[in-house]
Amino acid sequence: MKLFADLSLGRLLGALLLLAGGATHAQQVLNVYSARHYPSDDILYAGFTKKTGIQIQRVDSDDAGIIARLRAEGTASPADVILMVDAARLYRGEIMGLYQPVKSAVLEAAIPLNLHGTVNADGAANWYGFSTRARVVVFDPRKVKREDVDTYEELGDPKNKGKLCIRSGSHPYNLSLFGAVLEHTGEAKTEAWLKGMVANMAREPKGGDTDQIRAVASGECAIAVTNTYYLARLMNASAPEDRAVADKVEVVFPNQNSWGTHINIAGAAVARHAPNRANAILFLEYLASPEAQDVFSNANNEWPAARGMKPNNPALQRMVGQGFKSETIPISAVGRNTIKVQQMLDRVGFK
Structure with missing residues (x-):
């Protein structure tokens, strides 16, 4: 209090106002x-x-x-x-x-x-x-029929062997997708599905979502998984070569007849x-x-x-027109499931 004892009343009031002003500014x-x-x-x-x-x-x-x-x-x-x-x-x-x-x-x-x-x-x-961002399937319509990739489950079906490109299974985008599938189908079916996807890969997982889209457009694979905003970026791009990539692929919002797209x-x-x-x-x-x-x-x-x-x-409107059916499971449950999913990935060799 010695500091304030040495101040005149005017200076004391000024100091208090300064302190009050500093508190207001901090808020x-x-x-x-x-x-x-x-x-x-x-x-x-x-x-x-x-x-x-x-x-x-x-x-x-x-x-x-x-x-x-x-x-x-x-x-x-x-x-x-x-x-x-x-x-x-x-x-x-x-x-x-x-x-x-x-x-x-x-x-x-x-x-x-x-x-x-x-x-x-x-x-x-x-x-x-x-x-939100929907996790969708892009495909080469010259090599794949839409009805063969209109559910997530079909990504692990033997009919799509050697066609799939996807980024690392441990990336959070995929962990969340896999966690959602676990919530919908249970542990046994999810692990069998993940094993099927490993068997269907055209190459080992690598790159980001945009790389998967480009791989389909170039013919390296016929099917890929991506978040919608990566595809929308290519569709809206100023560079004609990027728009050309988007034009070579088609998109499907999976599971419209069941639980909805993740x-x-x-x-x-x-x-x-x-x-x-x-x-x-x-x-x-x-x-x-x-x-x-x-x-x-x-x-x-x-x-x-x-x-x-x-x-x-x-671009988003072009993808879906009037809209799409999305899953309605709690996103918090998806987060919780990712720990179990990571263990499954290790068991099936999904890198």
Whole structure:
């Protein structure tokens, strides 16, 4: 208190006002740790700041880097919001205790329940999905009939031997797909299916989803698995050679006559020790708004997750016309299943 004893009353009041002003300013900050690396996200950040006045401070890394940083920072972490792509990755952070549950009437109204993370007894969710990407099959119509690849199960059918290209089985995109199939069909059928896919491969798994599409277009294989936004990028590309790749393949949304096409998410959580919790919840609610949902769709070729939202993206509309049937199993269950799936992959030799 000696510091204040030496101050005049005016200077004391000025110092108190300065401290109060600093606290107010601190409340208008949001620290975002993001594993999303899309230019479109800059539009989301700018839109949120314009709407709320809250300035965003970002840490960009991959999911492993973000998780390692959060664990190292512990209770001193400045992270408010964690952005990740894929249910398997989000679930990993959840079981490590890196998030805090959030209950929001806005989010409950906007985001379908199956796109919530694990929900506790109070109805609060550990994370929410804000955009989706369908995991579809692309094929060479000169070599494959649509009806031979219109279910995921057929990817492991002997009739497609030597035709399949796919990225690593342990990549989160595939782990989530396989986790969904496990939820639908059970352990025995899923493991037999994975073994069938290994037998049907045209080459060993390698590359990303775009590489699989290019492999079908070049004739290296006849069937491939990809997330829709990779195909949409090629369809919307300015380079004619990229559009030519998209023109050489056809796409099928599997399992329209059964449980529906598997969808994965990009999602967000409020960090466990978030210093700006109220601002973090505001940001999550903004991501569910029509304005942000339109950015996900038009700027990054993702499907809107919020109820009632339709994509305005020409490539997405070309793929499905009026829409498609998607699975409705809880995305949190898909995340939980990936641990069992990884063990299956080891047993069947799916690299």
